[in-house]
Structures are given as C-alpha cells and as structure tokens.
Amino acid sequence: MSIVMSALLENLNDAQREAVLHVDGPLLILAGPGSGKTRVVTHRVAHLLEQGVRARQVLALTFTNKAASEMRNRIQSLVPGEAVWVSTFHRFGARILREFGELVGLAPNFTIYDTADSRQVLKRVLEAEKIHVMGYSPDRIAAAISSAKNKLITATDYQARRGSPLSEIVAQVYPAYQQRMLQSAAVDFDDLLMHVASLLYHNPEVRGQLDNRFRYVLVDEYQDTNKAQYVILKALSVDHPNLAATGDPDQSIYGWRGADITNILEFERDFPQVRVVRLEQNYRSTKCILRVADQLIAHNTRRKKKSLFTDNEEGRAVRLVAYGDQDLEAAGIAEEIHAAIERGERRASDFAIFYRTNALSRSMERALRAAGVPYQMVRGQEFYGRKEIKDVLAYCQLANNPHDDVAFDRSVNSPTRGIGKKSIERLNLHAYRHGTSLLEAARQSPSIDGLQKRAVNALTSYVQLIDEVSSLATDSVEAVIGTVIEKSGYSKALRESGDVEDQSRLENIEELLTDARQFDEQSEDLSDGGLEAYLERTWLVNETDDWETEADKVTLMTLHATKGLEFPVVYLIALEDGILPHERSRDTAEGLEEERRLAFVGITRAEDLLQMSYVRMRDYRGQRRMAIPSSFLMEMPRDELEMVDARSNDLDFFVDEYDAYDVDEPYEEPSTQIDLPKPATPKTPITAHLKTAAQLAGSGESAQRARVSPDEFALGMTVVHPEFGPGKITALGGSGSARKATVQFAAAGERRFVLAHSPLRPASS
DNA sequence: ACGAATTTGATTTTT
DNA sequence: TCAAATTCGT
Numbered sequence: 001m002s003i004v005m006s007a008l009l010e011n012l013n014d015a016q017r018e019a020v021l022h023v024d025g026p027l028l029i030l031a032g033p034g035s036g037k038t039r040v041v042t043h044r045v046a047h048l049l050e051q052g053v054r055a056r057q058v059l060a061l062t063f064t065n066k067a068a069s070e071m072r073n074r075i076q077s078l079v080p081g082e083a084v085w086v087s088t089f090h091r092f093g094a095r096i097l098r099e100f101g102e103l104v105g106l107a108p109n110f111t112i113y114d115t116a117d118s119r120q121v122l123k124r125v126l127e128a129e130k131i132h133v134m135g136y137s138p139d140r141i142a143a144a145i146s147s148a149k150n151k152l153i154t155a156t157d158y159q160a161r162r163g164s165p166l167s168e169i170v171a172q173v174y175p176a177y178q179q180r181m182l183q184s185a186a187v188d189f190d191d192l193l194m195h196v197a198s199l200l201y202h203n204p205e206v207r208g209q210l211d212n213r214f215r216y217v218l219v220d221e222y223q224d225t226n227k228a229q230y231v232i233l234k235a236l237s238v239d240h241p242n243l244a245a246t247g248d249p250d251q252s253i254y255g256w257r258g259a260d261i262t263n264i265l266e267f268e269r270d271f272p273q274v275r276v277v278r279l280e281q282n283y284r285s286t287k288c289i290l291r292v293a294d295q296l297i298a299h300n301t302r303r304k305k306k307s308l309f310t311d312n313e314e315g316r317a318v319r320l321v322a323y324g325d326q327d328l329e330a331a332g333i334a335e336e337i338h339a340a341i342e343r344g345e346r347r348a349s350d351f352a353i354f355y356r357t358n359a360l361s362r363s364m365e366r367a368l369r370a371a372g373v374p375y376q377m378v379r380g381q382e383f384y385g386r387k388e389i390k391d392v393l394a395y396c397q398l399a400n401n402p403h404d405d406v407a408f409d410r411s412v413n414s415p416t417r418g419i420g421k422k423s424i425e426r427l428n429l430h431a432y433r434h435g436t437s438l439l440e441a442a443r444q445s446p447s448i449d450g451l452q453k454r455a456v457n458a459l460t461s462y463v464q465l466i467d468e469v470s471s472l473a474t475d476s477v478e479a480v481i482g483t484v485i486e487k488s489g490y491s492k493a494l495r496e497s498g499d500v501e502d503q504s505r506l507e508n509i510e511e512l513l514t515d516a517r518q519f520d521e522q523s524e525d526l527s528d529g530g531l532e533a534y535l536e537r538t539w540l541v542n543e544t545d546d547w548e549t550e551a552d553k554v555t556l557m558t559l560h561a562t563k564g565l566e567f568p569v570v571y572l573i574a575l576e577d578g579i580l581p582h583e584r585s586r587d588t589a590e591g592l593e594e595e596r597r598l599a600f601v602g603i604t605r606a607e608d609l610l611q612m613s614y615v616r617m618r619d620y621r622g623q624r625r626m627a628i629p630s631s632f633l634m635e636m637p638r639d640e641l642e643m644v645d646a647r648s649n650d651l652d653f654f655v656d657e658y659d660a661y662d663v664d665e666p667y668e669e670p671s672t673q674i675d676l677p678k679p680a681t682p683k684t685p686i687t688a689h690l691k692t693a694a695q696l697a698g699s700g701e702s703a704q705r706a707r708v709s710p711d712e713f714a715l716g717m718t719v720v721h722p723e724f725g726p727g728k729i730t731a732l733g734g735s736g737s738a739r740k741a742t743v744q745f746a747a748a749g750e751r752r753f754v755l756a757h758s759p760l761r762p763a764s765s
Numbered sequence: 766a767c768g769a770a771t772t773t774g775a776t777t778t779t780t
Numbered sequence: 781t782c783a784a785a786t787t788c789g790t
Contacts, residue, residue: 063780088780090780115780137775193780256778257778257780358777358778413766416766418766421766422766423766454766542780558779560779584777598778622782
C-alpha cells in the first residue's frame with residue numbers, strides 16, 4: 001500500500017473505508033448527518049485517481065454552488081492540480097446544452113432566464129394568447145409548468161386532466177410559453193435539466209459519448225434529485241455504471257421543487273448490483289442533540305431506518321425557550337451571543353441562527369445590530385438580482401443573444417430615452433406579425449407605421465449601441481460592461497439623480513465592474529472566459545458562494561441553506577405552527593414529513609449547543625397574532641429538553657398553551673388572532689375609540705375575562721367583544737379549552753373564536 | 766411619456 | 781409589512 005493511500009485511509013471507520021475503496025459499479029452511500037460524508041466522497045475521488053482513473057473521467061454533481069465549491073476545494077487539497085469536474089446539475093446542464101443544444105433546437109448562445117424573467121415571458125404569453133386564467137395567478141401557472149418539466153412532461157406531451165381547470169390552462173400556455181422561449185433562444189432553470197434529459201434520450205450516440213466521457217459519476221444529496229436529474233444520471237451510467245450516489249432520505253427537503261424521494265428509496269431496485277454503505281456514526285453533535293433529532297425524525301413513515309449514534313460527549317441539554325414576542329426573542333438571543341463573546345467563551349462565527357423563511361430574519365438582524373454583534377446573512381440572488389444590475393446585464397445579454405426579448409424589454413428604455421408604452425406596443429405588434437425578435441423590429445423601426453419620429457431616433461441609436469457592444473464581445477468583460485454603463489447613459493442618469501437610492505445603485509454598478517474585472521483575471525488562467533461565460537455565472541451562481549466562511553460573524557440563514565454545514569451553537573427560531581410546519585405544507589402527509597425533515601436538518605447542524613425557541617405573539621404581515629408552538633416540539637423527548645419561559649419562568653406555559661389547542665382541527669385564523677386595534681380605517685370606524693390590548697391588560701379587564709369559563713357560553717347568548725362590540729353566538733362546539741364559538745357581530749360580521757383564548761364575555765356579566 | 770402617488774395584493778424554501 | 785401594479789398629474 002502506497003504512502004498516499006494509507007494516508008487516505010487514516011482515521012476512517014470501517015463503513016467509511018469501504019465506501020472510499022469502492023471503485024467500479026454502482027454505490028449508494030446512506031449518510032446520516034455529520035457522518036463525514038464529504039470526507040468520504042472526496043477521499044474516494046482521490047482514491048480513484050490513485051487507481052489510475054483520469055481526472056477528466058470523473059464528474060461530481062451537486063445541488064448548490066456552495067456544495068460544489070466546498071467539494072472542489074477539498075478535492076483540490078487532497079490531490080492538488082487534478083482537474084476533476086465538480087459542478088451543480090444546472091451548470092452541467094448549461095454546459096452540455098452549449099455543446100449539444102442544437103439537437104433540441106437551442107442556439108449555443110442561449111440565455112438563461114431566472115424566475116423573474118421567465119415569469120415575465122409567461123405573463124406576455126398569457127396576454128398575447130388571450131388565455132382565461134380563471135383566477136389562477138401567473139405564479140400558480142408557472143409552478144404547474146415547472147412541475148411538469150421536472151417530471152419530464154414536455155409541452156407537446158402535456159395533457160389536461162379532466163376536472164382540473166388549472167391543467168387546462170397549462171395545456172394551452174405551456175406550448176406557447178415553450179415556443180416563445182425557444183424563439184428567444186432562452187431557457188429557464190427547469191429547461192436546463194429537461195432539455196439535457198431529452199437530448200440524452202433521443203440521441204443514443206451523444207448519450208454513449210457522454211457516458212464514456214464521464215466514467216465515474218458522483219452525486220451529492222441524491223435524495224433531492226427530481227425525475228429529470230434521475231434520467232440524466234441513469235443515461236450517464238449505462239455503459240459505465242459507476243454511479244456513486246450519496247444521500248439521506250431524512251434530509252430530503254426539496255420536494256416542492258420536484259425532488260422525488262423515491263429516487264433514493266429505490267436506488268437498490270434501479271441498480272441491482274449496488275453496494276450500499278451506511279454511515280451512521282455521527283462525529284458532529286453531542287448525544288443530547290442527536291437524541292432529540294433522532295426522536296423527531298422517527299415520526300416520519302417514508303424513510304430508511306437508520307440508527308444514528310455518536311461517541312461524542314453527552315453535552316448540555318437542548319434548550320426550548322418561549323419568548324413573549326419576536327423582538328424579545330431576537331433581543332434575548334442577541335444578548336446571549338454578545339455576552340458569550342464578551343466573556344471570551346465563543347467567537348461570533350461559532351453561532352448560527354436558522355429560520356424557516358427569510359422574512360423572519362428582520363427582527364434578528366435589528367437585534368444583532370443593536371447589540372453590536374457582527375453577522376452575515378446567507379441569502380441567494382441578492383446582488384445579481386438587483387434592478388440596476390439586471391438592467392446593465394440586459395444590454396450584455398442582448399448583445400450576446402439578439403433574440404432575447406426579455407433583455408430588449410428591460411434595456412430599451414432604461415435609462416429612459418423616450419421610448420414609451422405606445423412605441424413598445426407597436427414594436428411588439430410588428431415583431432409578432434413578422435415573426436422576428438424585438439431587436440430586429442427595432443432595426444426596422446424607420447419603416448414601421450405609427451412610430452413617432454422621436455421614438456425612431458431613440459431606437460436607432462439604441463440598436464447602434466447594442467451592435468457596438470456586440471462587437472466588443474471578444475474583449476474583456478470589464479470593457480463590455482464599462483461601455484454599456486457609459487454609452488447607455490445609465491451611470492449618467494444615476495449620477496445626475498438627486499435620489500440617495502440612486503447613489504447606492506451607482507455604487508452597485510461600480511461593484512459589478514469590479515466583479516467583471518476579477519472574472520477577467522481569473523479566467524485568464526483558466527482560459528474559459530468571455531462575455532457568455534460571465535453571464536452564465538450571473539445566472540447560475542448567487543452570492544451564497546461568496547459567503548465568508550472565514551469571517552468572524554454570526555451566520556443567519558434559512559433552514560434550506562443550512563444543509564451540509566455545522567456550527568458549535570445553533571439557534572432555531574420561530575418554531576411555531578404555520579411557520580415550521582409551514583401552513584402551505586402542513587395539509588398533506590408528505591408536506592408535513594418534509595417540514596419535519598427540515599427541522600431535523602436544522603437540529604443536526606449543531607455541535608455543542610442547540611436552542612430552539614418560539615414566541616407567544618408574532619407580528620405577521622403587520623398583524624399581531626397569537627402564535628402556537630410547533631407540533632414538532634411535542635414529538636421531541638420531553639425529558640431531553642430544558643424548558644425556559646423567558647418571560648415569566650412559568651414552565652407549565654408550554655404544556656397549557658399546547659394542550660389548549662386542538663391540533664386535529666384546521667387552523668382558524670380569527671380564533672387565534674389577538675385584536676390589536678389598527679389605526680382607524682374607513683371600513684371599521686367603530687374600532688377607533690376602543691382600547692388596545694395593552695391598555696386592557698393594564699386595566700385589569702383582561703384578568704376579569706380570564707375567569708369566564710368556556711362552558712358558561714351558550715347558543716344564542718349575547719356576548720361582548722372589546723373590539724367588535726356586542727354579538728350573538730350562532731354556533732358552538734367542543735368542550736373545555738377546545739370549545740369554539742361562532743359569533744355574529746352587529747358591526748364586524750361573523751367571527752370564530754376559541755373561547756379559552758378569546759376576550760369574549762357574556763353580555764350580562 | 767414620465768415620474769409620483771396611491772392602491773392593491775400577496776407572501777416558502779432555490780437553481 | 782412591503783413591493784408591485786395602477787392611476788394620476790405634469
């Protein structure tokens with residue numbers, strides 16, 4: 001055994017070693033959280049190279065850019081100088097389509113539309129085709145198309161299902177949308193996979209060629225693959241079935257994007273000779289944390305049972321804290337972090353705060369800033385998604401792909417140059433009639449009827465600018481963007497604007513220039529630069545890649561972004577019903593299980609300390625409402641949790657609050673709403689003079705109402721509500737703390753209440 | 766045609 | 781709450 005190889009096998013347990021040493025044939029690595037999966041995969045790659053496999057024959061596919069660069073770096077440090085191709089699925093798709101896209105009718109200079117751009121296309125198609133959307137939002141329709149694409153149902157294959165109005169709309173829109181995309185030489189994110197899958201399916205020789213090129217294919221997070229990705233992987237593993245999939249069904253959290261958990265659950269059926277390796281020893285978390293995670297995930301039915309264990313220490317108990325509201329939650333956590341740093345116990349980078357949705361980060365940010373704790377938020381799409389950046393890039397996009405109508409739309413009149421709605425309408429009509437692109441129509445603008453002279457002039461010089469930019473396309477990207485910024489008048493318009501916002505826009509544009517320069521410098525060595533490559537990066541790479549792992553800052557991120565990461569101390573906030581089992585996911589068994597996995601992923605990121613928290617009152621969309629602790633909390637081992645009520649030290653609160661709520665009942669908004677008066681609006685002037693809940697609390701009235709037992713209410717009884725005034729009970733149900741009433745108010749219409757939590761009182765008392 | 770002002774309306778997660 | 785869409789005034 002060579003020295004290099006024995007070094008590779010050092011400090012590996014038996015299962016890990018088995019996976020690392022596996023060379024030919026399919027391999028499935030079922031890797032629990034913290035089981036050293038990345039280490040195994042990267043070591044296996046090193047081992048393959050050691051066995052004489054050429055670096056070019058190895059393809060490693062990941063889901064996110066973050067994961068790709070992590071793996072690339074770690075392979076790099078194990079076997080310096082070896083150029084293994086590590087890529088996200090989408091980048092891989094783009095690369096294949098640049099090479100073979102013409103086989104599916106796609107020009108090699110195609111544009112990749114982000115969600116906003118493709119939504120724009122969809123809206124235009126809906127308009128142009130005069131399709132009755134019957135109340136379905138473009139988002140909803142887009143989601144349906146996306147889900148079809150993820151299942152590899154093409155526009156021509158799509159069949160409307162009887163009794164589904166949405167599917168009938170999709171049956172009309174999808175083909176038109178797809179045609180429009182192809183006309184614009186554009187693809188959306190889903191196309192990057194679907195086109196490749198269909199390409200491989202319809203072109204056996206290309207499939208064979210690629211299968212041969214990529215002898216050893218590795219997939220990370222296999223549980224998150226959808227049908228399209230699955231087909232791609234299988235197509236690359238026919239003649240050389242050396243597919244190594246790594247994954248964990250318990251960490252499948254992308255079902256909403258078409259991920260099909262059966263891909264991993266049935267891997268063994270798809271590849272009968274597969275070798276299955278289970279990595280069950282956890283090297284990350286304490287025993288306490290692991291037990292909580294394990295018990296929670298045990299409530300899922302669709303999974304492969306794993307027995308997680310660790311030799312790590314017992315550790316401190318997992319904490320569950322109830323805060324009064326989100327600001328108290330945020331301040332409490334911020335102060336705690338601040339104090340720990342002050343005491344010198346921890347560095348800021350030891351801490352991470354996870355939440356379900358991005359919106360939940362606000363109060364947390366505010367509190368951290370107030371406490372003077374440095375933090376960074378990991379959020380996708382920020383930079384390249386900014387309006388000014390997209391505007392500038394649109395010029396480049398159009399120069400690269402003259403058919404790109406979205407880029408034309410975006411850039412033609414920004415900065416404003418006198419081409420208004422009417423002129424655009426004319427252009428659109430002309431383009432539609434002649435079957436040309438908008439840019440082509442603009443070229444012919446002098447001969448288009450009904451265009452104002454001013455508009456024709458503006459269009460002519462605009463077209464000239466685009467042509468000039470095109471001619472620069474072989475120059476450095478910096479030069480191209482510099483030209484756009486100056487000659488389009490974009491920076492001039494911003495400079496001359498008095499708006500402070502525009503000042504920061506200007507700075508962002510300068511940052512873009514810097515970004516382009518860096519790209520030029522980097523690609524000089526790699527020799528795959530150029531405008532198109534730069535644009536592709538802006539489409540497929542988000543800022544998450546630049547997440548400063550080194551910086552000494554607290555990390556804030558959504559649960560979805562946490563996969564593959566670990567932190568000494570983790571705060572999991574807003575564990576509330578409707579937020580962590582998200583209200584849009586909790587109605588189906590699959591949805592609920594996926595939410596549970598999301599919680600599982602979050603919990604298992606923690607090494608030493610884990611604090612979970614929920615609040616009693618949360619401001620949501622401007623409204624303050626009662627929050628109910630997440631049902632997942634009840635599924636965790638009670639005696640493992642150290643429960644803290646941050647406001648009153650009333651440890652029973654959690655139990656009471658939870659038991660009072662009937663989980664099997666559908667969530668009833670009005671019943672749990674605390675009616676804080678809003679400023680008087682014309683609609684409800686009657687509320688204007690009423691007291692706030694806070695005033696009520698202070699005046700002792702609330703104490704009085706608390707004494708009214710739910711059983712004292714009867715059908716037909718007249719009751720009084722502090723905000724809505726008098727009303728009559730029209731329906732009653734349940735008993736004890738689950739007792740609910742429907743009340744018809746004279747002033748506010750019908751409302752429903754959980755009596756134990758409502759401020760209702762019988763009118764007579 | 767443009768920008769300001771107002772209204773509305775919609776909200777998960779990401780490539 | 782906040783951003784997008786629409787209307788309104790210049």
